Amino acid sequence: xxxxxxxxxxxxxxxxxxxxxxxxxxxxxxxxxxxxxxxxxxxxxxxxxxxxxxxxxxxxxxxxxxxxxxxxxxxxxxxxxxxxxxxxxxxxxxxxxxxxxxxxxxxxxxxxxxxxxxxxxxxxxxxxxxxxxxxxxxxxxxxxxxxxxxxxxxxxxxxxxxxxxxxxxxxxxxxxxxxxxxxxxxxxxxxxxxxxxxxxxxxxxx
Numbered sequence: 001x002x003x004x005x006x007x008x009x010x011x012x013x014x015x016x017x018x019x020x021x022x023x024x025x026x027x028x029x030x031x032x033x034x035x036x037x038x039x040x041x042x043x044x045x046x047x048x049x050x051x052x053x054x055x056x057x058x059x060x061x062x063x064x065x066x067x068x069x070x071x072x073x074x075x076x077x078x079x080x081x082x083x084x085x086x087x088x089x090x091x092x093x094x095x096x097x098x099x100x101x102x103x104x105x106x107x108x109x110x111x112x113x114x115x116x117x118x119x120x121x122x123x124x125x126x127x128x129x130x131x132x133x134x135x136x137x138x139x140x141x142x143x144x145x146x147x148x149x150x151x152x153x154x155x156x157x158x159x160x161x162x163x164x165x166x167x168x169x170x171x172x173x174x175x176x177x178x179x180x181x182x183x184x185x186x187x188x189x190x191x192x193x194x195x196x197x198x199x200x201x202x203x204x205x206x
Contacts, residue, residue, distance in 0.1 A: 026149040030073045035148060038112045039076070040066045041105050047078070047141070048100040049092035049118075059089040068103070069130055074145045076114070077121070079130040079137035081205060090141070093118045099143060102151070107162050109153030116146040135205040 006012050031039075044062040061067075061078055069077040078101075080090075093099065097119060103112040121140045130137050160166040172178065176192035179185060185192070 028148050029146060031070065031076075031145065031148065035112060036070055038103060038105065038150075039068045039070060042103040042112070043067065043106070045078070045101055045103045047089055048102075049089040050096055050098070051092045052095040055092075057088040057092055063132055065105075067130065067132070069126055069140075071126065071142070076143050076145070077124075077126060077130070078141045078143070079127075079132075080139040080141065081132075081135070081137065082203075090120055090139075093120060093141070099141075101143065109156035109162070111151045111156075112148070113151050114143065114145055114148045116143045118143045133205050 006015065028035075043065040044060065045068070046058055046060055048056065048058045050056045061080075063079065063081065067079060069079070071077055089099075097117040099116060099118040101114040101116075103114070118141050121142055122138065124140065127136055127140065130140065156162065173181075174193065174196070176189060176196045179192055179196075180187075180189050187195070
């Protein structure tokens with residue numbers, strides 16, 4: 001069978017149908033109290049960015065629940081923690097400020113989505129409110145909200161993401177084995193297993 005590509009909005013709408021009324025009216029531009037409650041309970045988010053040429057990146061961010069700092073009804077800040085220093089998303093923001101965020105709460109099938117414009121700060125007074133385990137962030141992504149809404153549960157229900165009976169973490173080899181197989185690295189597998197072992201979790205903020 002040949003591939004049949006969709007090339008216009010009209011073709012897409014013919015296939016999918018029109019937007020459901022409730023979905024069309026759920027967008028907001030300011031934080032509601034329920035949004036603030038969701039952010040206070042969320043320990044994890046995904047940040048989507050693209051550079052000025054359209055090349056995309058999605059980066060996960062996580063900390064204890066409530067790690068996102070609410071500056072006001074239209075502005076939030078996400079602290080950065082020590083990582084691999086690639087900074088793909090941050091580099092994108094420097095050339096294209098548009099970002100898309102999805103905030104998760106473990107066990108909840110809905111998500112909170114925020115789209116807006118971002119900038120990077122290396123310091124601000126509110127950094128003191130984002131200290132975790134004695135570590136003050138050295139960088140924060142500040143997002144000015146342009147669109148916010150709750151996203152329905154269907155993807156999580158279909159995937160059974162939160163059902164432990166569906167989990168199979170051992171279906172693939174260890175992360176150390178994956179790194180050794182797909183990258184050119186000098187370390188031995190044993191050295192990688194040690195690096196990604198118990199000590200890895202102990203270096204999360206240092």
